[in-house]
Amino acid sequence: MPTSPTRPRRALLLGACALSLTLITACGSGGSGTTAAAPGEQAADGKPVSLTFWGWAKGTKDVVAAFNASHPNVQITFEEIPSGNAGGYAKIANAVKAGNAPDVFNVEYPQLPDFVSQGAVQDISKLVTADLKAKYLPQAVELTTLGGKNWALPLDAAPQSFYYRKDLFDKAGITAPPATWDEFRTAAQKLKQADPNTRIATFFPDDPSTFEALAWQAGASWFGTKGDSWQVALTSPQTAKVADYWQGMIGEDLVRSMPSFSQQWTASLQKGETAGYLGASWGGGVLKSSVPDGSGKWAVAPIPTWDGSPASGMLGGTTFAVSKDSKKAKAAVEFATWATTTPEGIKARIASGTSSAYPAAPELVPVAKAAFDTGFYGGQDIYAIYQDAAKSIKPNWSWGPAMGTTNTSLKDSFGKLTGGTTLGQAVDTAQKATVAELKNRGLKVAE
Numbered sequence: 001m002p003t004s005p006t007r008p009r010r011a012l013l014l015g016a017c018a019l020s021l022t023l024i025t026a027c028g029s030g031g032s033g034t035t036a037a038a039p040g041e042q043a044a045d046g047k048p049v050s051l052t053f054w055g056w057a058k059g060t061k062d063v064v065a066a067f068n069a070s071h072p073n074v075q076i077t078f079e080e081i082p083s084g085n086a087g088g089y090a091k092i093a094n095a096v097k098a099g100n101a102p103d104v105f106n107v108e109y110p111q112l113p114d115f116v117s118q119g120a121v122q123d124i125s126k127l128v129t130a131d132l133k134a135k136y137l138p139q140a141v142e143l144t145t146l147g148g149k150n151w152a153l154p155l156d157a158a159p160q161s162f163y164y165r166k167d168l169f170d171k172a173g174i175t176a177p178p179a180t181w182d183e184f185r186t187a188a189q190k191l192k193q194a195d196p197n198t199r200i201a202t203f204f205p206d207d208p209s210t211f212e213a214l215a216w217q218a219g220a221s222w223f224g225t226k227g228d229s230w231q232v233a234l235t236s237p238q239t240a241k242v243a244d245y246w247q248g249m250i251g252e253d254l255v256r257s258m259p260s261f262s263q264q265w266t267a268s269l270q271k272g273e274t275a276g277y278l279g280a281s282w283g284g285g286v287l288k289s290s291v292p293d294g295s296g297k298w299a300v301a302p303i304p305t306w307d308g309s310p311a312s313g314m315l316g317g318t319t320f321a322v323s324k325d326s327k328k329a330k331a332a333v334e335f336a337t338w339a340t341t342t343p344e345g346i347k348a349r350i351a352s353g354t355s356s357a358y359p360a361a362p363e364l365v366p367v368a369k370a371a372f373d374t375g376f377y378g379g380q381d382i383y384a385i386y387q388d389a390a391k392s393i394k395p396n397w398s399w400g401p402a403m404g405t406t407n408t409s410l411k412d413s414f415g416k417l418t419g420g421t422t423l424g425q426a427v428d429t430a431q432k433a434t435v436a437e438l439k440n441r442g443l444k445v446a447e
Contacts, residue, residue: 048075049331054092055106056083057155057318058285059348059355063339066348071338074331084108085207085260085411089404092323096120101323104332107152109143109317110209110399110407116151117401117441121321125150127333135341140360144319152319153336154360158280159312159389160213160303163287166378167297168198168275177301181245184304188254191275201276202268203250204260205417208410209315210278211246215239216313216397218306223400229444232400234431241306243423250417257417266290278303280315281386284356288376295375300382302389310392317360343367358386402437409433 053064053076064078079102081088089111095101096118107115115121128150133141140154164177169187172194178184188200204210215222220238224231249255256274258264268274269291277287284300291298305311320336322329339345346364349355350371359368369383400406413426438445 048073049328051076051104051328051331051335052102053078053104053335054081054088054102055318056081056088057106057349057355057357058282058289059350059352059357060106062352063345063348066344067335067338070344071335074334076335083261084111085209085407093118093120096323096325099325101325103326103328104320104322104336106155106318107321109154109314109319110212110403112144112152112319112321113146113399113401114404115321116146120324121151122324122326122329123149123151124153124322124329124333127330128153132337132341135361135363137360137362140317143317152321153333153340155318155320155340156282156357156360157390157393158282158314158317159358159386159393160217160278160280160315161283161382161385161389162276162278162301162303163283163298164200164276164301165272165294165297166299168195168272171195172198177299178304179302180308181304181306185249185254188249192254195272197271197273198275199254199256199268199273201278202256202258202260202265202274203246205257205414206411207260208407208414210260211242211410211414211423213280213313213315214242214246214278216394217303217311218242219311219394221396221398223398226446229446230400230438231446232431232435232438234406234427234434239427240424243427247423250423261286261290269294280317281358281389282316282356284372284377284382285350285352285354286356288356289354292376296378298377299380300377300385302385302392310388311394312389312392313397314393318357347371356382356386358383358390400434400438401443402434402441405437406430406434 051074055078060080061078064076068075081091084107092101092105136154137157140157144150144152144154162177168191169177172190174187174190178187184200191198191200215238218238218241220236222232222234224233250257256268258268265274270293277283279286287298302310303312320339322332326332341361341364343364346359346367349357350368353373356372357368359365365383365387372383374380374382409430410426413421413429417423435445
């Protein structure tokens with residue numbers, strides 16, 4: 001088993017997910033006392049245990065097909081839903097309220113504390129053995145743990161990466177991918193000078209997660225605790241630096257602003273009007289499937305940093321959670337375990353050609369690397385980039401218990417950038433909205 005790429009930073013992903021349940025709120029009404037058939041067993045009527053599963057992660061259809069083919073006693077009915085920020089979370093939350101949620105669903109690390117605090121998922125601690133937890137990065141386990149209880153199983157980690165068009169960079173006289181954000185700005189200027197229709201990257205006004213990852217990379221720490229109170233620090237100097245930088249890039253027309261992963265965005269990539277993508281490890285598969293005609297033109301580099309030293313945040317990262325009312329938690333955990341800790345599960349996802357997930361189970365990183373066809377990237381060892389990026393993830397970042405409110409506020413304000421709202425103002429507004437929501441939930445906030 002290879003050494004975990006992030007194991008030296010044991011406190012790396014601590015924070016909201018390791019905090020006391022009393023700081024989150026009364027966390028969920030769903031217990032783990034289910035009546036499901038045990039893993040591998042058939043239901044009482046002799047028929048296979050049937051599970052419903054909602055998700056959007058690339059390669060999931062292939063994972064479900066492979067599981068169903070090899071597990072005749074547990075069968076998954078999969079429904080692909082929009083990604084979380086594109087409406088998936090709202091769909092899940094509404095289904096939970098209506099009492100018709102799927103047995104298991106995907107939720108990203110930032111949103112898990114919110115789902116727990118709202119009582120949408122159940123405690124699966126009795127089904128998560130010490131041996132199973134040992135298969136994952138300790139930081140990933142910490143991200144799925146609240147108050148000593150396990151609420152989900154981690155699929156991947158998501159260190160940041162920069163994807164760029166080698167041919168367009170060469171045309172603009174850029175001999176190497178930018179290592180610093182100053183170099184990134186210079187490269188953006190050169191690309192625009194070489195072709196007035198080309199921009200280096202895109203700012204996604206509808207998805208705050210990229211901005212959050214950039215704040216994380218800059219050393220910000222948005223959430224923490226003081227005694228029995230939450231501390232909210234969206235308006236930190238580190239975040240202000242990121243906001244000012246990107247306000248300048250937008251104001252100087254050096255980046256595009258369009259909805260994330262939209263037809264508009266894909267078309268700009270296909271036409272060579274957008275020469276780069278600030279993403280994460282999972283983005284390698286997204287880009288490959290979005291612009292297949294670009295095969296051989298794209299490469300992956302570490303994300304630029306402020307001083308040239310390696311540094312990364314995490315952009316997303318997915319888990320499997322069991323909904324609060326499911327009576328089939330054992331079978332659901334069996335499926336999630338297979339999907340996240342077995343070579344067969346990871347191969348099925350990666351070999352689909354649409355996913356480049358960086359497994360949360362370190363033992364499976366070589367499996368993912370071998371399964372991903374890197375022809376699109378000219379044979380580049382992109383997992384080596386991801387592994388180095390994982391080592392450089394900044395410590396001391398925490399997710400808050402009301403990220404839905406935080407993200408909605410940021411998204412609403414980002415949508416008004418063309419009307420004069422600034423990124424700095426957006427962050428200020430989100431700070432106030434987040435504090436107000438925590439107080440509305442009866443949580444203490446340190447002023």
